[in-house]
Amino acid sequence: MSDTMQPPFAILFVDDDEMSRNHFARAIGADYSVHVASGADEAMAVLGRHGSEIAVMVTDFRMPGRDGDDLLRQVAQEYPQIMRILVTAYADKDMLLQTVNTGDIFRILEKPLRTDMVREVLQLAIARYTERETRQQRLLAMDETLAFLAHELNTPLATISLFARSVENDVGEQYDPERQRAIGQAASSMLNNAQYCLTLISSFWATVHKSGGQQSASGAGAREVRATRLIATLLDTYPFVASQRDWIKVDVAGDFVVHAMPNCVALVLSSLLSNALRALDGTDAPSLQLEVVASPEPEIRICDNGPGIAPEIKARLLQDPITTYGGAGGHGMGMIFCNRIMQSFGGCLRIDSTYGAGTTVTMSFPGFNGRMHASDNEVPSGSQTA
Incomplete structure (x- = not known):
């Protein structure tokens, strides 16, 4: 050596x-x-x-x-x-x-x-040690995921609660057309938030039962999940409102296999997509691009042309609970949990934003997971509408 x-x-x-x-x-x-x-x-x-x-x-x-x-x-x-x-x-x-x-x-x-016997036993011990460490990392990631899931459910449910109380207080009153419209919008928001919760729970539960409990510590026999597949599944199941789905395009520069607990990655993706859509609300000509890059490092990028993030807020987003959506039940923990989940398997989040000109959040995956580039007949390169 x-x-x-x-x-x-x-x-x-x-x-x-x-x-x-x-x-x-x-x-x-x-x-x-x-x-x-x-x-x-x-x-x-x-x-x-x-x-x-x-x-x-x-x-x-x-x-x-x-x-x-x-x-x-x-x-x-x-x-x-x-x-x-x-x-x-x-x-x-x-x-x-x-x-x-x-x-x-x-x-x-x-x-x-005997040296040969000692070496043989040490190899077995190291294999067991590695297996335990891998299992522990997965348990830590699952703990972070469950905490993150609790947060993701708490925010929309808090919104539902606010609107529900508003509707309840107005019961029995005479409504003018403007008030009736406001109540209808509140009811629609309640429904959308409830659907988001149900979709999130259903997706997480299905993923865990299909793959999480069956994978060995070494990952042998585990079904490979590509980044593009995670994105396609998210876009198929996310409860978009009005024309939100039309804002989104997917750009695939190179696909790769996500080895780091795909169900956890899917939750992070869902949260980042939700944040971006919320930031685009009220933006003229809203645009949201999901980029998949395999080289030089595997990454998924969520790029929007929204209002951007003020520098003093951006500097603290991954460390402190900061939110600009407190009135809708947000408490600023989403980005912290997303980053912790990425860090639990060696990755990270990066936030690049120009105030007034949009934001890009990058999910960076650990290089040791390896990459699998898609062949030309599987995923076309270049910008495309998913």
Whole structure:
């Protein structure tokens, strides 16, 4: 391995015998970063400095002071993500059973250690560690998604509540034609917001049941979902009002596969589309363009020719709860949740806006997800109406 490349995972080896520590470091150091410790207390000190990078701990059982059993139990409590392997030269059945039960051990290795066996067990441990990390990232993304979904439902439902109270207060009064028109518009807005909620819930539920619960941690066997497919599905199901659908065009410069929980990405897309349509309300000749770009990095861009965002608001949009739609039930958390969902799988949001001249929000996807460009007969390049 070259000096400029760092091994992807680190191993902590704990043994009071210096020769054993040196031998382990030489034998394994070519494949992993190796940290060594001569006892339990030193091992915890090493974890305090490097715990975030250590994937596996291999510890001897018999050591002066605190033994391996005590160390394993402490690590299981304080660093549960680390895979734990016990090394012992003793065939004490009761001791081994107690240690396995309290320390949640991945494997037990017998002394003297054989390099080929150690490498094989470490590979298995790293695979398990990676699987756990992937699962944890998905759980975090799902937590963010659920919070985001709660927000997305709260805003339109708050609008429905406001209009419902207004209608309720006016019951029994004599209405002139202007008032009747206002009530009709309120009822229409209530219906549109309710339809948005139902569409969002239905889309999310269907996506989770079709793909989310069936995908393994490695993604094997998962159905590939392209960015253009997510956009097409959104445009087919979104509850557009009046001529809103006619404002939208899709420009595909290069398609790519969305590996990062497509159901979460669909929710972000839905929220950003809703924001853009709301910004265009009242704009002369409103235009909204959805751009799909695969190179140099996979991106989806939502570009509108609305009024733009004031610089002082734009600078805080992804950090602070700011909204210009408080009267409609908004509380400014949508962009924060969208960004958190994108960040949960290594992506991000970028906001470019010129006050008075429109806004572009870019969904940037992590490069390691890979790209799949569409062939000419699948998705035509250039500007097109979706």
